[in-house]
Amino acid sequence: MARTREILTVVGTLACAAGIGFVMQNSEVAEKRYGKTTDESEALTGASVSDAILDVQEIKLTSAEIAATPKLPEADAEITTASAPQSQLSEPELPALAETTNVEPVAPACDITVEARPVAAAMVDLQMTAACFPNERMTVHHNGMIFTETTSDTGMASMTVPALAEQAVFIFAFSNGDGAVAQTVVEEIKDYDRSVLQRKGNAGFEIHAREFGADYGEPGQLWRGAPGVIPTAVAGIVGV
Numbered sequence: 001m002a003r004t005r006e007i008l009t010v011v012g013t014l015a016c017a018a019g020i021g022f023v024m025q026n027s028e029v030a031e032k033r034y035g036k037t038t039d040e041s042e043a044l045t046g047a048s049v050s051d052a053i054l055d056v057q058e059i060k061l062t063s064a065e066i067a068a069t070p071k072l073p074e075a076d077a078e079i080t081t082a083s084a085p086q087s088q089l090s091e092p093e094l095p096a097l098a099e100t101t102n103v104e105p106v107a108p109a110c111d112i113t114v115e116a117r118p119v120a121a122a123m124v125d126l127q128m129t130a131a132c133f134p135n136e137r138m139t140v141h142h143n144g145m146i147f148t149e150t151t152s153d154t155g156m157a158s159m160t161v162p163a164l165a166e167q168a169v170f171i172f173a174f175s176n177g178d179g180a181v182a183q184t185v186v187e188e189i190k191d192y193d194r195s196v197l198q199r200k201g202n203a204g205f206e207i208h209a210r211e212f213g214a215d216y217g218e219p220g221q222l223w224r225g226a227p228g229v230i231p232t233a234v235a236g237i238v239g240v
Helices: 002-026 028-034 039-043 046-057 187-191 230-235
Strands: 113-119 123-129 137-142 145-150 156-162 167-174 179-185
Touching: 113 167, 113 179, 123 167, 123 179, 137 156, 145 156
Parallel strands: none
Antiparallel strands: 113 123, 123 156, 137 145, 137 167, 167 179
C-alpha cells in the first residue's frame, strides 16, 4: 500500500511540473524573455496567466524521501594504487650452487705379480710382489691345500711350497678380494708320494715321517722340529 502511495505522489508531482512549464512558457514573463512564439500564447490574458502562476506556486512536493545514492568518486580524482617493494618485484634469487670440491681420483687397483718356478724334490719356488699391500696377511690356495703368509714391509713374499699336482696352480688372495694366480708344471711330482694335514688354530696336530724305519728321536724322523733338507730327499739318503 505504501509503495502505491509513493508511485501516485511521484506521478502527481511530474504532472504539476509539466503544467508549470507550459504556463510559464506562454506567460508574459516568457513573452518578455523569449518573445511571442505561437498563436496559442496570444489567447491567454494577463489575469489568467497570473492566476495560473499563483495556483502552481502553492504546491509543495509531498513525495517520500528517496534514499541517498552513494557518492561516486569524481572522474578526475587521484587514484592511488598500492605497489609492492622493488625487492619483491624483482626475480627471486636462486640458491647459490655448492662449490665443487676437488675429488681425488680413485687409486687404480693394486698391481700384484706372482711367479712360480719348479725346483728340486717336486717343490715350487713362489715369489710375489704387491707394493700396495705391505705387512698384509694373504691366503694361498693349491690343489685343496690352504695356508696363510704375511707380506714384508715392501709388500713382497717368498716361499717354497711342495707341489701336489703336475699342473700346479697357486692362488694368492687378500682380504679385500684382490689377488693373483701363478701356474707351473712340476714333472718330478710322479716320483713322490705326499700327504697334507691342515688344521685351524692351535689344534696340536702334527705330522711325523720316519724314514727307513727310524724311531722317534732318531735320524730319519721328519716333522716340524726336524723338517729335513732338499738335497737328502733328492739323494734318497737318511736325513741328519
